[in-house]
Amino acid sequence: MKQLGPDFYNITDLLTEEELLIQQTAYDFVQAEFMPVINEHYEKSTFPMELVPKLGELGFMGSSLPVESGGAGVSNVAYGLILHELERGDSGLRSFASVQGALVMYPIHAYGSDEQKAKWLPGLGAGTKIGCFGLTEPNFGSNPGGMGTRCKKDGNDWIINGNKMWITNGSLADVAVVWARDENGLVRGFLLEKGMDGFTSSDIHGKLSLRASITSELSMANVRVPDSARLPNIEGLKGPLGCLTQARYGIAWGMVGCAIDCYNTALDYAKERKQFSKPIGGYQLIQAKLVEMVTRITEAQLLVYRLGRLKDEGKMTFQQVSMAKRNNCVMARDVARVSREILGANGITEDYSPMRHMANIESVYTYEGTHEMHTLILGQDVTGLAAYDS
Amino acid sequence: MKIAVLVKQVPGSESVLPILNDETWVDESLVSFIMNPPDNFAIEEALLIKEKAGEGEVVIVSMGPDRVKKTIKEGLAKGADRAIHLEEDGQIETDPLSISKSFSTVLKEENFDLIFTGLQSDDTGMGQTGVLLGEMLGYSTATLAMETDVQSDSIRVKRELESGWFQWVKLPMPASISIQSGLNTPRYPSLKGIMGAKRKEIKSIPVSEHRVGSKMQTIEKVFIPQTSKQTEMIEGDADSVATRIVEILKTDLKVL
Ligand SMILES: Cc1cc2nc3c(=O)[nH]c(=O)nc-3n(C[C@H](O)[C@H](O)[C@H](O)COP(=O)(O)OP(=O)(O)OC[C@H]3O[C@@H](n4cnc5c(N)ncnc54)[C@H](O)[C@@H]3O)c2cc1C
Numbered sequence: 001m002k003q004l005g006p007d008f009y010n011i012t013d014l015l016t017e018e019e020l021l022i023q024q025t026a027y028d029f030v031q032a033e034f035m036p037v038i039n040e041h042y043e044k045s046t047f048p049m050e051l052v053p054k055l056g057e058l059g060f061m062g063s064s065l066p067v068e069s070g071g072a073g074v075s076n077v078a079y080g081l082i083l084h085e086l087e088r089g090d091s092g093l094r095s096f097a098s099v100q101g102a103l104v105m106y107p108i109h110a111y112g113s114d115e116q117k118a119k120w121l122p123g124l125g126a127g128t129k130i131g132c133f134g135l136t137e138p139n140f141g142s143n144p145g146g147m148g149t150r151c152k153k154d155g156n157d158w159i160i161n162g163n164k165m166w167i168t169n170g171s172l173a174d175v176a177v178v179w180a181r182d183e184n185g186l187v188r189g190f191l192l193e194k195g196m197d198g199f200t201s202s203d204i205h206g207k208l209s210l211r212a213s214i215t216s217e218l219s220m221a222n223v224r225v226p227d228s229a230r231l232p233n234i235e236g237l238k239g240p241l242g243c244l245t246q247a248r249y250g251i252a253w254g255m256v257g258c259a260i261d262c263y264n265t266a267l268d269y270a271k272e273r274k275q276f277s278k279p280i281g282g283y284q285l286i287q288a289k290l291v292e293m294v295t296r297i298t299e300a301q302l303l304v305y306r307l308g309r310l311k312d313e314g315k316m317t318f319q320q321v322s323m324a325k326r327n328n329c330v331m332a333r334d335v336a337r338v339s340r341e342i343l344g345a346n347g348i349t350e351d352y353s354p355m356r357h358m359a360n361i362e363s364v365y366t367y368e369g370t371h372e373m374h375t376l377i378l379g380q381d382v383t384g385l386a387a388y389d390s
Numbered sequence: 391m392k393i394a395v396l397v398k399q400v401p402g403s404e405s406v407l408p409i410l411n412d413e414t415w416v417d418e419s420l421v422s423f424i425m426n427p428p429d430n431f432a433i434e435e436a437l438l439i440k441e442k443a444g445e446g447e448v449v450i451v452s453m454g455p456d457r458v459k460k461t462i463k464e465g466l467a468k469g470a471d472r473a474i475h476l477e478e479d480g481q482i483e484t485d486p487l488s489i490s491k492s493f494s495t496v497l498k499e500e501n502f503d504l505i506f507t508g509l510q511s512d513d514t515g516m517g518q519t520g521v522l523l524g525e526m527l528g529y530s531t532a533t534l535a536m537e538t539d540v541q542s543d544s545i546r547v548k549r550e551l552e553s554g555w556f557q558w559v560k561l562p563m564p565a566s567i568s569i570q571s572g573l574n575t576p577r578y579p580s581l582k583g584i585m586g587a588k589r590k591e592i593k594s595i596p597v598s599e600h601r602v603g604s605k606m607q608t609i610e611k612v613f614i615p616q617t618s619k620q621t622e623m624i625e626g627d628a629d630s631v632a633t634r635i636v637e638i639l640k641t642d643l644k645v646l
Pocket of ligand 1: 099133134135136140141142143165166167168169210215363366367368369370371372373388
C-alpha cells in the first residue's frame with residue numbers, strides 16, 4: 001500500500017477498499033503491539049504468547065477460510081497482505097500465523113471430519129488453541145515421502161511411532177497434524193493431542209534464525225488413537241503437499257513485507273547519514289543498491305498480487321506458488337543483506353531490523369521446500385522431466 | 391441509547407501537504423487522508439457505552455467529499471451500526487458555524503441521546519463543532535471528557551481543566567460532548583467487522599439538503615510558518631553565564 005512502502009507500480013489501485021483497510025489494520029496492530037517487544041523476544045528466543053488471542057480476535061488466523069471453518073472469509077489477497085504485515089514485523093510472527101492457518105486449520109477444513117472441524121476450528125481461529133504441523137523428520141527433509149514415522153491399525157485404533165523434527169510451535173500446540181505411513185506405504189494424517197500417552201515434545205535450542213519462534217521435536221512412542229483422530233478425507237503425500245501449497249503462498253507475501261521493512265530502513269538511513277560532502281544516498285553506488293532493491297521488490301509484489309488473484313479465481317497451480325516462494329525468498333535475502341550494508345556498523349545492531357530479517361530469511365529460504373527443491377519443481381514443469389528420484 | 395459520533399477525515403500526520411496555488415487550502419489530490427485521530431477515541435467511548443448498556447445504536451456521522459466513505463467504513467468496521475454521510479463537492483467547508491448548521495439540519499430528526507466528537511480535528515483544530523451543534527439542537531454540552539458515566543437520563547463526565555485540575559459535571563441528556571484523546575484504547579477493526587461493514591447502511595445527504603445560509607468565515611490564506619533559527623552566544627564568567635541560562639529557561643522556554 002502506498003504509504004506503507006514502495007508501490008512503484010501502483011498495486012494499491014488494484015486492491016479493494018476492504019483489502020486496504022485489512023492491510024492497514026494488520027500494520028497498525030504489528031507496529032503498536034509487536035514492535036515494542038520483538039527485540040526482547042528475539043534475544044530470549046521466546047514468542048509473545050499474549051498476542052495469540054489478539055491475533056485470533058482480529059481474525060488473522062486462517063483468515064481466508066470461511067467463517068464456518070474459523071476464518072473470516074476474506075480474499076486470498078487480503079490474507080496475503082496480513083502475512084505481509086506480520087512478516088514486516090518478524091518472520092516469527094508470520095510463521096506462527098502461517099502454521100496455524102495454512103498447516104493446521106486448512107487440513108482440518110479440507111480433509112477433516114465434521115466432528116474434527118467442530119472440535120478444533122473455532123478455537124484455532126480464535127487463537128485460544130494452538131496447532132502445529134509435523135512432516136519433517138531428522139532423516140527426511142526435502143524428501144518427506146521417505147518418512148519413517150509409521151501408523152499401524154490395531155482394531156479400531158491406530159498406533160503411531162516415529163519422530164518429527166523442526167516443528168514450529170511443536171511444544172506449544174494443543175493439536176498436532178502428524179503425517180505417518182501405514183503398512184501399505186500410504187501416508188495418512190492424524191490429529192494428536194497434547195498430553196496423549198507416548199506423545200512428547202522438546203524444544204530445539206541455539207537457533208540463530210527465527211529466534212522469536214518456538215521450534216520443537218515431536219516424539220511418538222506407541223501413541224494409540226481412535227480412527228476418529230485420522231483425517232478421513234485424504235490419503236497419500238498429496239495431503240501434506242496440499243497444505244504446503246497454502247503455506248508457501250503466504251510465505252511469498254511475507255517475504256515482500258520483510259524486504260520492504262529492510263528497504264525502507266535503508267532508504268531513510270541513506271537520506272539522513274552524511275559522509276564526505278552529502279547524504280550517502282546522494283552517491284551513485286548507494287543509489288544503484290536502492291534502485292536494484294526497489295526493482296526486485298516491485299517484481300515480487302507483482303508476482304504475489306497476480307498469484308493472489310489467480311487463487312481467488314481458483315486457477316492457481318502449485319508450480320506458480322513455487323515460483324513465487326522461490327523468487328521472493330531470494331529477493332528478500334538479497335534486499336536484507338544489501339540494506340544491512342547501507343546501514344554500516346549500525347546495521348549489525350538490534351536497533352535496525354535488516355540483520356534480524358536477514359537471519360530469519362535463512363529459515364524461510366529452507367523451510368516449506370528449499371530453494372533447490374522449488375527449482376526442481378519448476379524444472380520438471382518446464383521440461384516435463386523430473387530431476388529428483390523418489 | 392442512541393449515540394452519534396461525528397467523525398472527520400483529515401490529512402495524516404505523515405502526509406505531504408502541498409498548498410494550492412491560490413493559497414486557500416492544500417492540494418487534496420496529493421494528500422493521504424486518515425480518520426481524525428481524536429475521533430477514534432470518541433467512537434470507542436460510544437461503543438463501550440453501547441456494549442455496557444447491552445442495547446442501543448452508534449451512528450457515524452461524517453461530512454465531506456466521496457473520499458470520506460473510507461473513514462466512515464472504518465467506523466462501521468469497528469462496530470458502529472450505521473452511518474450518515476453529509477456530502478460535499480468541490481472545496482470542503484472549514485467554517486465551524488456552517489458545519490454545525492449542516493449537522494443540526496440533518497441530525498435534529500434523529501433525536502440522539504448523545505453526540506460525541508473528538509476534542510478537535512487535526513486539520514483546522516477549531517474544536518467548536520460539538521459545542522455549536524449541541525447549542526443549536528438545545529442539548530447540554532461539555533468539552534474534553536476524560537471519563538464518562540451514563541446514568542438513566544443524565545451523563546456524568548470528568549472534564550480536564552488547566553494545570554492538572556479535573557472537574558466532574560453532570561449533564562441532562564440529550565448531550566453533546568467532546569471526548570479527550572487517550573481516555574480509552576481504541577479497538578482495531580476485526581476482519582469480521584471489516585467484512586460486515588459492507589452490509590451496513592450509509593445514508594447520503596446531498597449538499598443541497600444540508601448546506602443552509604451563508605458562511606461566516608472563509609480561509610484567507612494557508613501558508614507554512616517561517617522558522618528562524620537564532621543562536622545566542624552567552625559570553626562572560628561562569629556565574630553570569632549561569633544566570634543568563636536560568637533566565638532563558640524561565641522566561642523564554644518557560645520550563646522552570
Ligand atoms: C525454523 C524452522 C521451522 C520449521 N518448521 C517446520 C514445521 O513446522 N513443520 C515441518 O514439517 N517442518 C518444518 N521445518 C523443516 C523444513 O521444512 C526442512 O528443514 C526443509 O524441508 C529442508 O529439509 P532439511 O533441513 O532436512 O534439509 P535437506 O533436505 O537435508 O537439504 C539439505 C540441502 O540439500 C539440498 N537438497 C536436498 N535434496 C536435493 C536434491 N535432490 N537436489 C539438489 N539439492 C538437494 C537442499 O536444497 C538443501 O540445500 C522447519 C525448519 C526450520 C529451519
